[in-house]
Amino acid sequence: MKFENKPLTDNKYVLDWIEECAALTNPDKIVWITAEEDQLEELRKQACETKELYKLNEELLPNCYLHRTAVNDVARVEARTFICTRTKEDAGNINNWIEPQECYARLSKLYKNAMVGKTMYVIPYAMGQLGSTFAKYGVELTDSIYVVLNMAIMTRAGTAVGKYLDEHFIKGLHATATLDPDNRYICHFPEDNTIWSVNSAYGGNVLLGKKCFALRIASYLGRKEGWMAEHMLILGLQSPDGIIKYVAAAFPSACGKTNLAMLIPPEYYKKKGYKIWCVGDDIAWLRIGSDGRLWAVNPENGFFGVAPGTNEHSNPNALAATKRDTIFTNVCHDLDNNTVWWEGLNDNPPKNALNWKGEKWDYTKYDKNDKINTSGAHPNSRFTAVAKNCPCVSPEFDNPDGVPISAVIFGGRRAKTAPLVYQSFGWQHGTFVGSIMASETTAAAAGAIGVVRRDPMAMRPFVGYDMGDYWAHWLEMGKKIPNPPKIFHVNWFRTDDEGHFIWPGFGENMRVLMWILSRCENKVDAKETPIGFVPYAKDINLEGSGVSEETLEDLLSIDTESWKADISNIREFYALVGDRVPTEMKIELAALEKRLG
Numbered sequence: 001m002k003f004e005n006k007p008l009t010d011n012k013y014v015l016d017w018i019e020e021c022a023a024l025t026n027p028d029k030i031v032w033i034t035a036e037e038d039q040l041e042e043l044r045k046q047a048c049e050t051k052e053l054y055k056l057n058e059e060l061l062p063n064c065y066l067h068r069t070a071v072n073d074v075a076r077v078e079a080r081t082f083i084c085t086r087t088k089e090d091a092g093n094i095n096n097w098i099e100p101q102e103c104y105a106r107l108s109k110l111y112k113n114a115m116v117g118k119t120m121y122v123i124p125y126a127m128g129q130l131g132s133t134f135a136k137y138g139v140e141l142t143d144s145i146y147v148v149l150n151m152a153i154m155t156r157a158g159t160a161v162g163k164y165l166d167e168h169f170i171k172g173l174h175a176t177a178t179l180d181p182d183n184r185y186i187c188h189f190p191e192d193n194t195i196w197s198v199n200s201a202y203g204g205n206v207l208l209g210k211k212c213f214a215l216r217i218a219s220y221l222g223r224k225e226g227w228m229a230e231h232m233l234i235l236g237l238q239s240p241d242g243i244i245k246y247v248a249a250a251f252p253s254a255c256g257k258t259n260l261a262m263l264i265p266p267e268y269y270k271k272k273g274y275k276i277w278c279v280g281d282d283i284a285w286l287r288i289g290s291d292g293r294l295w296a297v298n299p300e301n302g303f304f305g306v307a308p309g310t311n312e313h314s315n316p317n318a319l320a321a322t323k324r325d326t327i328f329t330n331v332c333h334d335l336d337n338n339t340v341w342w343e344g345l346n347d348n349p350p351k352n353a354l355n356w357k358g359e360k361w362d363y364t365k366y367d368k369n370d371k372i373n374t375s376g377a378h379p380n381s382r383f384t385a386v387a388k389n390c391p392c393v394s395p396e397f398d399n400p401d402g403v404p405i406s407a408v409i410f411g412g413r414r415a416k417t418a419p420l421v422y423q424s425f426g427w428q429h430g431t432f433v434g435s436i437m438a439s440e441t442t443a444a445a446a447g448a449i450g451v452v453r454r455d456p457m458a459m460r461p462f463v464g465y466d467m468g469d470y471w472a473h474w475l476e477m478g479k480k481i482p483n484p485p486k487i488f489h490v491n492w493f494r495t496d497d498e499g500h501f502i503w504p505g506f507g508e509n510m511r512v513l514m515w516i517l518s519r520c521e522n523k524v525d526a527k528e529t530p531i532g533f534v535p536y537a538k539d540i541n542l543e544g545s546g547v548s549e550e551t552l553e554d555l556l557s558i559d560t561e562s563w564k565a566d567i568s569n570i571r572e573f574y575a576l577v578g579d580r581v582p583t584e585m586k587i588e589l590a591a592l593e594k595r596l597g
């Protein structure tokens with residue numbers, strides 16, 4: 001096998017696997033990614049020559065680039081995502097499944113000679129701090145410079161990883177191939193530590209360290225090894241005395257995780273000296289610490305955030321993080337000053353611009369009911385930003401031991417059913433609360449309004465095995481954590497009868513976090529209700545929020561009828577998950593039904 005540069009490991013297991021993949025895909029060259037600046041800069045130059053990347057204004061956006069994907073390749077594709085365990089039962093009813101040997105055979109045909117005339121890049125990377133208890137290692141083989149440069153931001157990649165590669169590493173093979181959507185496959189072989197992704201070049205499908213490894217494969221490993229991989233942000237709330245308490249929170253995709261992770265406290269709290277630190281915006285790996293608490297790290301090294309809607313008000317920290325060293329994908333290109341723009345950035349769309357497809361864009365034709373065809377930026381356009389460039393990145397970001405978690409928060413998007421916040425009765429009930437997480441489609445989305453999608457722990461697309469077994473693992477973990485975090489549920493999306501949101505959200509969510517932490521410290525009472533402990537309105541500080549006490553009462557009220565109606569939907573969902581739903585979950589469901597009367 002001919003490498004263009006020196007291999008970063010001499011581990012035979014690793015080298016044999018690379019050889020096997022090279023024999024299949026047949027690249028012209030194989031290059032090891034050291035991730036040194038010189039190498040990355042050379043790759044950026046090459047990608048600019050082929051128009052895979054566009055260099056943006058160096059003064060306004062230093063070291064920033066724009067990339068456009070194929071128009072048919074703009075998001076994760078759950079229908080093309082598979083968990084290939086030996087038995088279908090182990091993948092479970094919620095996941096798509098293909099028998100592994102059949103899958104390898106089918107995909108081998110698509111990989112065959114897919115890299116002819118191209119370079120295969122070998123990216124050694126770590127999820128988590130190198131050498132830490134949390135860290136896991138992988139190698140991604142890819143023919144895309146865009147993938148290399150994104151992985152260099154999103155993970156700890158390059159030379160230093162070489163010495164950690166052994167037979168436990170996660171083998172990721174990505175080939176762009178023809179981008180044929182009918183032959184697009186994102187396949188996971190958890191029993192083989194393997195990920196195969198072909199015919200896509202969209203981040204969520206091809207940055208294999210993220211959803212594929214850090215959630216799907218890692219959730220499988222976590223169950224086997226006694227830890228957890230979750231779709232959660234991690235933030236630290238610092239009080240004026242300097243003490244920082246950490247929470248981990250799971251929300252379905254597109255429910256504002258990145259915004260909450262980087263929240264700016266309302267003026268009232270800021271003046272008193274409160275501050276929020278972001279440890280992670282998407283993924284948490286959790287382990288039981290020697291002190292009996294649950295500790296968390298963010299295994300990533302960057303943010304792959306949704307651009308539209310990010311602005312000075314919604315998330316100034318994320319915006320600041322995108323001002324340098326960022327790769328923008330499918331945003332609008334402002335040709336006058338060679339910068340980028342997206343819907344919701346400001347009210348000043350560029351007049352001389354290309355849309356996300358690279359076509360001349362006329363902002364006056366924007367139609368919110370046909371965003372894909374009329375918007376400047378694709379609704380799922382992204383920024384890939386370096387975590388350390390975020391002004392509120394936590395000083396503990398690189399701590400190999402992670403941070404101790406006081407509270408786990410599950411978030412839904414419900415118009416009526418869930419109150420602003422409630423606390424579960426304990427770990428088992430909290431696991432149940434996570435299992436019934438849901439979001440409702442809103443008027444803004446295409447299709448019917450109010451359709452409930454169950455998204456347990458926000459992990460529906462990301463559990464690498466059977467969902468019932470996953471809940472059982474949560475219950476098992478609960479038994480093993482001597483001092484577990486308390487479990488809460490929040491809902492920022494409650495609406496009035498006209499469908500308007502009644503909670504202001506964004507920075508004001510801090511008020512709810514304050515109540516949650518007070519509960520963790522046993523500082524406030526709460527009202528016991530059929531669904532859990534709900535705050536007394538007096539215990540959520542509204543000063544400066546513009547929210548009236550009456551609205552807060554409304555936000556905290558429990559709509560018993562909609563809960564009762566929800567029970568049958570939950571039961572149907574449990575039936576769909578199937579035989580492996582733990583008895584404890586069914587007991588919790590029956591108990592909830594009984595409490596509702």
Ligand code: OXD
Pocket residue numbers: 076204252253254282304
């Ligand atoms: C993401 C997602 O991109 O959850 O983080 O879809």
Ligand code: MN
Pocket residue numbers: 231253282
């Ligand atoms: Mn996510």
